[in-house]
Amino acid sequence: MAEKFLVEAVNDALHVELARDETLMVMGEDVGRAGGVFRATAGLRERFGENRCVDTPLAEAGILGSAIGLCMAGWRPVCEMQYDAFSYPCLDQLITHVGRYRWRTGGKMEFPLVVRMPYGGGVRAPELHDDSPEAYYVHTPGVKVAIPSTPADAKGLLAAAIRDPDPVVVLEPKLIYRGEKQEVPEGEHVVPLGQARLAREGTDVTLVAYGAMVRVCERAADELEGAASVEVLDLRSLRPLDEDALLASAAKTGRVVVVQEAPRTAGFGAEIAAILAEKAILDLHGPVLRVTGFDVPYPYWKIEDRYMPSVERVVGAARKLLEF
Amino acid sequence: MAEKFLVEAVNDALHVELARDETLMVMGEDVGRAGGVFRATAGLRERFGENRCVDTPLAEAGILGSAIGLCMAGWRPVCEMQYDAFSYPCLDQLITHVGRYRWRTGGKMEFPLVVRMPYGGGVRAPELHDDSPEAYYVHTPGVKVAIPSTPADAKGLLAAAIRDPDPVVVLEPKLIYRGEKQEVPEGEHVVPLGQARLAREGTDVTLVAYGAMVRVCERAADELEGAASVEVLDLRSLRPLDEDALLASAAKTGRVVVVQEAPRTAGFGAEIAAILAEKAILDLHGPVLRVTGFDVPYPYWKIEDRYMPSVERVVGAARKLLEF
């Protein structure tokens, strides 16, 4: 096993999967000649040729729309959206077609495409390079959504998404693209969709998160060391969702804080809280608390850290719950 | 007061507001010559001229994008999207610009535009004429969302949206466009955003809904007559949300069922449940239940009634709660 950054693990997954499956192709803006603006696709064009790692015109709906046609011709396209907010032009194709085309064929055709993109804030970038759009994706029928928080999972979940017969959106937390090197299994490595990861075991309070917020929760757990035994649940995939793991943890601790970067209203944190309010109501020792971004545009980067859920805010919520 | 259908009340509001405010203009596909495919804009072109009721090219992002520029020139555009699912091409403009442009100007400019559209299922239409996209809209920062369920509110909420200095999306439940005629106040009539309506008072269980689901809840309440005293809360606006009314009702009944047509995951019902899980946990006598559409494409119309939340499903959920 080699130590890799998260974005290197993404690159590794693409190399392994493209070598494994001849029908796979990578497409997007600047994925070829440049190897991607984050170098997630570096080396693919050289190794697999310009037809399997395609620099497309600058048109996100065109990318996703033509990927549908490529699926019909037997290809498995892995589409890159250059940044979170630049995926919005493809929402129409995603909602209108990607999630519905199989249904439309009476289940006769498969659309095994992947949309992957760097997402999330904290990187001191100009506006619209910081969004957390997972709620748009997970609310869309017919689409699955995975979000890794570690290099190994970045590789394994992307491989699972690629091999999945349904369309999958993979959101890669760019804040930790080059955060910390970690061991990543060599060669084929698949982390099945729908299995949460217990990032830390504890008995008093559960912090539920995904993406870059998992580390924030881990740091909050460190901070609470001594005061409380904190469990951190990394969801890893939002659809399929590992509801069993969620409910088991809630049953164990009775106290749940959900953490998301995205704006608060109708974000995925609301879904988690709703599931708990529906299925764990007798287990809960207190309210389900959400630590989230706000219902405002992602702010100017000088003050972005005050928008992003911080260790302090998570610790504050956990303490409030422990004292409830 | 005259009796009007809901869609006629929409038309009435547009007539009154266009007459009141010279900077107002209506634009969209087929809103002019044809008066709208549902005739929501009938008579406007004849009365206010082709510059204030504009048939645009067939391009939803163009409509919303140029509306932003029109705001900068001092106009207040009311944009029609012909159907719910045909609004998806405008999501990019909405998320990227409509909700952010004021913020971008340091609060110096206003973008008082309205996007209105017929939405929702049950009308025996070909696919993509049936969606309930409110979660996409309400999750978008900088945007407000209103949904009437009665003719009078259709007029009053649209007027409020038009007069609001912020962008507002108004979703009109097309299933009841010509459902039932009701009294609609003549002339200027404004229903402030952010005030829920107690459609029915009760003490045992609260049904929370908006749009066409309010009637389903009322019918469920009828069905439960004798067995339970049912409160029906019509939210009327999702942002601003009347949290006080929600929490007051939850405190009173201790039992809440949320009803939405939209797909379940991360829909607005999840937000309601999350708010209750956070702020009403000690008031609740049981779980918060959701009666929703499903995470699948809106189905073929022969079986759409089984997808839509039915009176039976709502009654079932309420009974489950009452027996909890």
Added chain:
Amino acid sequence: MARVASEEHELRRVIDEDREVDGLGADDLLAIYRSLILLRTYDERSVVYHRQGRIGTYAIFWNHEAMQAGSVHALADEDWIFPSYRESAIGLLRGIPASTVLHWWRGHPAGWWNPAEHRVASICVPIGTHVPHAAGLAWGEKLKGSSAVAIAYFGDGATSEGAFHEGANFAAVMQAPLILFCNNNQWAISTPLEAQTRAEALSDKAVGYGMPGVRVDGGDVLAVYEATREAVERGRAGGGPTFIEAVSYRAAPHATADDPRVYIDLDRVEEEKRNECVGRYEAYLRRLGVLDDATAEEIKNDALETMRRGIAAAEAEPEPDPELVFDNAYVLPPPGLREGWDG
């Protein structure tokens, strides 16, 4: 200032010029006639079925048959068709049963076919959004080394949509063998062409994509055939996409729910009706001596019979199983999908 020479805007015609199309024998001409009649009959019967409450809202394609039949006859079986709702019945020309299409308009799941089987994609409801699909398919076929081309049908209104633009540009850049077939019936519901574009001709758009653009009389089935055949040959030979503007006129309401009297000039409609495409072709065939009364009668009866059997089959189909709500969305459905289902 860049502009396209005006002679380029002239419509290609065959019938009115009393020309013949190279390579088309009497059998071919009759086959085309058969297709026209099948489509016309499908359309006219559908309007009746709608009035009788036997199908739902229906998008009428009366006077669009020449564009559909002419272009499809220029395709090989391996080629892919991407219809909009206006071409809902185009699959009949590929062997899709009338009952299937009727089911579609009846909101029955049996109305959805497997696109791979007949190489006819699903009917596209949202305007222009299938153009990128067709571009991707054509590109994908080319990448595989196949010789198949694709054709995407869309209206004049569709050319205003971003999706059309992105798809057209993708096709050009990838040199995908795609025919962008624009049914310019001069209306998008109530919006006339001049409120849709300032282009002198829609075919001028091709120039901006660096692809050939041609204009044909959309009421002339042989002109459509000829233009499409050239585009198909170009695509198959590696020459990339072609934009075809077929100019016609929407002589019927947009759909059964539409009342065009509030926006259309009814005299003009009557004029267009008098020049409708099936009659024009029929007269041509009779002039050529290829069609006689008996054959015409037989072909029309066949089509009527197809429709009679189609609607009977559709109506004999059992009501769909509500479980189909969940059946086809995912290959591997996520757990909990049926949460709240009362089935």
Added chain:
Amino acid sequence: MARVASEEHELRRVIDEDREVDGLGADDLLAIYRSLILLRTYDERSVVYHRQGRIGTYAIFWNHEAMQAGSVHALADEDWIFPSYRESAIGLLRGIPASTVLHWWRGHPAGWWNPAEHRVASICVPIGTHVPHAAGLAWGEKLKGSSAVAIAYFGDGATSEGAFHEGANFAAVMQAPLILFCNNNQWAISTPLEAQTRAEALSDKAVGYGMPGVRVDGGDVLAVYEATREAVERGRAGGGPTFIEAVSYRAAPHATADDPRVYIDLDRVEEEKRNECVGRYEAYLRRLGVLDDATAEEIKNDALETMRRGIAAAEAEPEPDPELVFDNAYVLPPPGLREGWDG
């Protein structure tokens, strides 16, 4: 097959032809020079500030100054400018302080101005999406009876986006006085023009919108000026929009975060650098005898001083109040917006 005559693709030039532009006196020529130098200085200093860690990632516009200065000089004060990130500092030519633009690149809220004040819209980050805004503004001004026009700047890559297409078509249909100014620097980050379009020239796209399309040498500030002036006159006179393709070359990295060595031909870059737009104009002015060493020196020093004062002012600005997270999103904020705020 429709095509644009190839002479239409020739680039309008002034400097290389040693022509003079009607109506431009020595003062005007020097004013244009001043603008060029201000932009050049802004750009070069910004790259240094970035290296010094004083501003964030920065989109370099070296060798784009002629397109920006030439076109802005053709506008009146009432006219609106819609910049992309590549024209981030174009507001300097309208009196926006350098510190404001530097703030923008420093992620400071003071970097956002009131568009109405200088008639310069906010910098648009998502490609092409501001084209409909500019179309709407121009249309809205026309509806009010104002004589203002608008100009929208975007790159070659932007022409692939649906938003560009929809905005261009709206402008044409509404006959809005809009100048669609395409900075064709032949690259979209690492994607070369030939992977972006098959059009022979981007100006050919104008034909499909039914608007005039012109091509100019984007390194020739006077050719840009002249072409823009004509477009402005046309717009003001009710002649609708114009598409201007200004052909240049991106002789610097896309942005400070970009390393073009992996995809670009460095010899070509060196060649383009030798022919860069400021030097070309300076030589022209000297040939004309309009510019001497002393004036050039003074203008350059002024620009440097502007930047010195700009960065000092930016750095003297207090750190922003975190409460600004909530301040500007709504006129009437919904209750509960600060839920969870720890301020």
